[in-house]
Amino acid sequence: MIYPIERGRWIVTLTGTARDYPPTDEAGFLDFARSLDTPLLHDAIRDARPLSPIWGYRRTENRLRHYDQLDRRPEGFLVLGDAVCTFNPVYGQGMTASALGALTLDRCLREQRRRHPHGDLGGLAGRFQHRLARSNATPWLLATSEDFRWPLTEGGRRSYRTRIAHHYLDRVLAAVPKERAAQQALLEVLHLVKSPIALAHPRILASVLAEAARALAHRTPPPRHGREHPA
DSSP states (O other), X not given: OEEEOGGGOEEEXXXXXXXXXXXXXXXXXXXXXXXXXXXXXXXXXXXXXXXXOOOOOOOOOOEEOOGGGOSOOOTTOOOOGXXXXXXXXXXXXXXXXXXXXXXXXXXXXXXXXXXXXXXXXXXXXXXHHHHHHHHHHHHHHHHHHHHTTSTTOOSSOOOHHHHHHHHHHHHHHHHTTXXXXXXXXXXXXXXXXXXXXXXXXXXXXXXXXXXXXXXXXXXXXXXXXXXXXXX
């Protein structure tokens, strides 16, 4: 991934899965980029001048604390952001999830003021933690479901429902280069603008089916094994 920032500079990020870690020395970093399926990233940075050392980060676990399920909690004490939920940073959802949590807190505070104009905070903590849990549910689902693609992922097993979701998402990804509607919907879901349900919209489903039909039409017949004997 390459991100443009100010003054003509770029941030370059390489990620690996299943303990295939990108090296943090310059030569190894470039070799890792060269090993990708497409040469575009390597070609873009091959002759670039690095402005900083290469930093590695391997704390990629997802973590969710269920403050919404506490039987007792102190009133006026609220927990949000990374203190509640952290994600594998490769998905780039942590700051957005925290911002959505801040909006949830704002709505809860406004509601509390309408209910108790004299400043009573009773009930606010429990109501906020439950609503924050609902806000975190979508990015948590997206992050953990994708991590379960890899056999070395710890903390659970891929369910049948998750396998079906992976299969469908693979079909969406195949449609993205040719179908603008699929591309738009996928980006909106990944950036937490819309719910994953958006990927099941009839227009997206039609794009997926159209791409599947194209792939089927161009599929090479499997080789025949053994010899044929004349009748």
